Amino acid sequence: xxxxxxxxxxxxxxxQEMQRDPDVLVIGEDVGVDGGVFRVTEDLHRTYxxxxxxxxxxxxxxxxxxxxxxxxxxxxxxxxxxFSGFAFQCFHQIExxxxxxxxxxxxxxxxxxxxxxxxxxGVRALEHHSESEEQFYAHIPGLKMVIPSGPRNGRALLAAAxxxxxxxxxxxxxxxxxxxxxxxxxxxxxxxxxxxxxVSEGDDLTLVAWGGMLRVAREAAETLEQEDGxxxxxxxxxxxxxxxxxxxxxxxxxxxxAVIVHEAPRSFGPGAEVAASIMDGAFLSLEAPIxxxxxxxxxxxxxxxxxxxxxxxxxxxxxARETLAF
Amino acid sequence: xxxxxxxPRFTVEYLSILDAEGNLDSALDPGLPGAELKRLYRAMLLAxxxxxxxxxxxxxxxxxxxxxxxxxxxxxxxxxxxxxPTDWMVPSFRETASMIWRGWPIEKLLLFFAGHLEGGQPAPxxxxxxxxxPVSTQLPHAVGLAYxxxxxxxxVVVMAYFGDGATSEGDxxxxxxxxxxxxxxxxxxxxxxxxxISVPLKKQTNSKTIAQKxxxxxxxxxxxxxxxxxxxxxxxxxAVERARAGxxxxxxxxxxxxxxxxxxxxxxxxxxxxxxxxxxxxxxPLTRFAAYLKKKRLLEDGLEAQVDEEIAxxxxxFEATAPADPLVMFDHVYAELPPELKAQRETLAETLRxxxxxxxxxxxxxxxxRGQRSGRR
Ligand SMILES: Cc1ncc(C[n+]2csc(CCOP(=O)(O)OP(=O)(O)O)c2C)c(N)n1
Ligand SMILES: [Mg+2]
Numbered sequence: 001x002x003x004x005x006x007x008x009x010x011x012x013x014x015x016q017e018m019q020r021d022p023d024v025l026v027i028g029e030d031v032g033v034d035g036g037v038f039r040v041t042e043d044l045h046r047t048y049x050x051x052x053x054x055x056x057x058x059x060x061x062x063x064x065x066x067x068x069x070x071x072x073x074x075x076x077x078x079x080x081x082x083f084s085g086f087a088f089q090c091f092h093q094i095e096x097x098x099x100x101x102x103x104x105x106x107x108x109x110x111x112x113x114x115x116x117x118x119x120x121x122g123v124r125a126l127e128h129h130s131e132s133e134e135q136f137y138a139h140i141p142g143l144k145m146v147i148p149s150g151p152r153n154g155r156a157l158l159a160a161a162x163x164x165x166x167x168x169x170x171x172x173x174x175x176x177x178x179x180x181x182x183x184x185x186x187x188x189x190x191x192x193x194x195x196x197x198x199v200s201e202g203d204d205l206t207l208v209a210w211g212g213m214l215r216v217a218r219e220a221a222e223t224l225e226q227e228d229g230x231x232x233x234x235x236x237x238x239x240x241x242x243x244x245x246x247x248x249x250x251x252x253x254x255x256x257x258a259v260i261v262h263e264a265p266r267s268f269g270p271g272a273e274v275a276a277s278i279m280d281g282a283f284l285s286l287e288a289p290i291x292x293x294x295x296x297x298x299x300x301x302x303x304x305x306x307x308x309x310x311x312x313x314x315x316x317x318x319x320a321r322e323t324l325a326f
Numbered sequence: 327x328x329x330x331x332x333x334p335r336f337t338v339e340y341l342s343i344l345d346a347e348g349n350l351d352s353a354l355d356p357g358l359p360g361a362e363l364k365r366l367y368r369a370m371l372l373a374x375x376x377x378x379x380x381x382x383x384x385x386x387x388x389x390x391x392x393x394x395x396x397x398x399x400x401x402x403x404x405x406x407x408x409x410x411p412t413d414w415m416v417p418s419f420r421e422t423a424s425m426i427w428r429g430w431p432i433e434k435l436l437l438f439f440a441g442h443l444e445g446g447q448p449a450p451x452x453x454x455x456x457x458x459x460p461v462s463t464q465l466p467h468a469v470g471l472a473y474x475x476x477x478x479x480x481x482v483v484v485m486a487y488f489g490d491g492a493t494s495e496g497d498x499x500x501x502x503x504x505x506x507x508x509x510x511x512x513x514x515x516x517x518x519x520x521x522x523i524s525v526p527l528k529k530q531t532n533s534k535t536i537a538q539k540x541x542x543x544x545x546x547x548x549x550x551x552x553x554x555x556x557x558x559x560x561x562x563x564x565a566v567e568r569a570r571a572g573x574x575x576x577x578x579x580x581x582x583x584x585x586x587x588x589x590x591x592x593x594x595x596x597x598x599x600x601x602x603x604x605x606x607x608x609x610x611p612l613t614r615f616a617a618y619l620k621k622k623r624l625l626e627d628g629l630e631a632q633v634d635e636e637i638a639x640x641x642x643x644f645e646a647t648a649p650a651d652p653l654v655m656f657d658h659v660y661a662e663l664p665p666e667l668k669a670q671r672e673t674l675a676e677t678l679r680x681x682x683x684x685x686x687x688x689x690x691x692x693x694x695x696r697g698q699r700s701g702r703r
Contacts (some may be wrong), residue, residue, distance in 0.1 A: 033524055035596070037523065041342050086460055124441065129391075266670070297667055302650070303650075308655070
C-alpha cells in the first residue's frame, strides 16, 4: 500500500500491465524520454525501451490509426492524446474504425486499445486544454468511455481498460492529477468497467457526477447536510458509456430528486442521457424536475472567465435547493 | 524498357548570408536600406526582451502558460517584414515577434496569455488570424484565404507559420497539396527549431530536410539559415514576389533553434543537453545581426533602454485592464443569441448579481413546471 496521487497511480497501472502482458505498449507525443507532459508515462521508456514506449511523430490521427492496426494484429496499444482538445484530429480514426472493426468484420477482428486523454479545466490553461468532451465518445456505439475520480479507481480502471477486449476512451482530469493522494494497493487491482459507485448515502436527493466534478458534488452534499439538514446519495458514475443506469435509477427511486453535475456544455451533454435514464426507470418516484448543473453552451471562455463557467459547489447547492423546494 | 531517372531532377537549396560572426556574403546581400536594417534589429531586440519578461510574468503567476520564441526572432521577423499590411498573416502559437511587427499591441498578447479571449481579437483592419493552438490546423485556412484572394483578383499574399513538428500532421500535407493544385499565393514558413516539445527532428521525419517535402506537392522548397535575418528576408521576399506574380506557393524552412523552454510548463533538461543549447547560443540571431550592424555603424546606443521602456508601458496597460466580465462569454458565440443561451446568460447574470448562487432559489423557489408534479408512485 502506498499513498499515490493520480499521476503516480496511473503510472503504476501502466508499469504493471506492461509487466504482466508483453503485448501492451504505449504510444503518443512525448510519452517516452520526456515521460509525458503530465509525467503519467514517467520511467516507462527507461524500463521497457523505445520499441514498447513510442515517442511518435506529431500526428494524432496516425497515433490512433496505427494503434488500430496494432490492435487488429493482437497487440494492446495504450495511446496518449496529449490533450483531449486535440483528439478531433483523430476522431475519424476513433469513430470510423476503432469503434467499428468488431462490427464491420462481424466479430472476426476486434480492437483492444485504450485512448488516454487529459481533459477538463480549472488549471489556468489555454483553449483546447480546458474542455470536457466525454459526450462525443459516449455517443459512439462500440466505444467505452471511462472517467476516474481519484488515484485508486484511476489505477484500477486503467488496468481494467487495458485488459478490456474493446476500445476504451479514458479521460483523466488535469485538476485531479496532483489534487490528492490515496492508498493504492501494491498488488495489481482492477475495477469493473460499466459500474457506478454510490460514494456517500442519503435519502433526500441524488447527486450524479464524475471525474473532476465528483469533488464538487461531494462538497455540495456536505454543505447541504450541514446547512440544510439534507442527506444525499452521491453517485460517482466512473463509466459514462456503457452507463450504469441501474445504480442511478435505484438511488433516485429512493430519493425522488436528482441533480446531475458535469463539466461538458449543457445541451446534448451526458446529463441529458442520465436524466432520460431516470425518466425511464424512476419516473413515478420523481418529486421534482431533474436538474443539471453544467458549463454553459459556449466555447471555452478563456481561463480568466473559467470560474463563472465551470460548475462549483455554490451552483450545485443552489440547484439542489431549488429541487428540494419544488 | 530500362529504368531511367525522371526529369526534371529535383533540388533543394540552402541559403545563408550572414555567418555566426556577422560577416556578410555580399553577393547574396538583399540590399536593405539602413533604416530597414535598424527597424529589424529593434524589433528583434524588443522581441527578445519581451520574451524574457513574459517568462517572468508567467513565473509570477501574472499570466498563464506561454510559448517563448527566444532564438527564433530572425525567422519570424525576416519573413514577416516582407509582407504588406494588405497581405494576410496566419500564425500558430509561437509568433510573438511576427505578431508585434504586424501591429498587435503587446498588452493584447499579454491579455491572451492571461486567459482573456479579448487578447485574440485582431484589430478591425488587421489581416491576421488569431493564435491557433491545435498544431498545423491553421494551414488549410491560409490556403483558403489565398484562394479567396485569387478569386477576387486581389493583390494579396498569405504567409502562414508553423513548426517542424507540425509537418507530421495531415493538415500540413493537405494544405500543401491544395496550394499546389490550386496554384495560390501562399508562403508556408516552417520554423524548424529542432524540437517538438521533447521530440527531436530525427524522430519527427525521415526526410533530410523539411524543404524537400514541398517538391512532392509540386511547389518549390528552400532551406534557409533561420538565425540569419538577411537570409530569411531574401528567401521570403523571393517567395512573396513569386506569389504576387501569380507563380504560386513556396515552402520556406527556417533552420533555427528554440533556446528556451517549449512552454513555461516544460522542463527541457529532461530531453536535451546543455551542450546542444550552448552550441546554438553561439549562433544567436541577435548577436550576429548586432555584429553586422556594428560594422556598418548602424547600431544605435540606448536601444535596450528604449525597448524596455516600451515593454514596461505595455505591461502597465495590461495590468490596468479591468477584470474579465464573465458575461462576455456569451457575446461571440453566434451572431444572435438563441433562446436557450439567452436563458443561460440571464441565469449567470442573476447569480453574479446576487453573489451567492443558490440563495435566491432557496427563498424564491421557481414556480412548478406543468406536468412535473405527479405524486409518488
Ligand atoms: C494537434 C495538436 N496536438 C498536440 C498539441 C500539443 N503541442 C503543442 S506544441 C507541440 C509541439 C509542436 O512542435 P512544433 O510544430 O515543432 O512547434 P514548436 O512548438 O517547436 O514551435 C505539441 C505536441 C497541439 N497543440 N496540437
Ligand atoms: Mg519545433
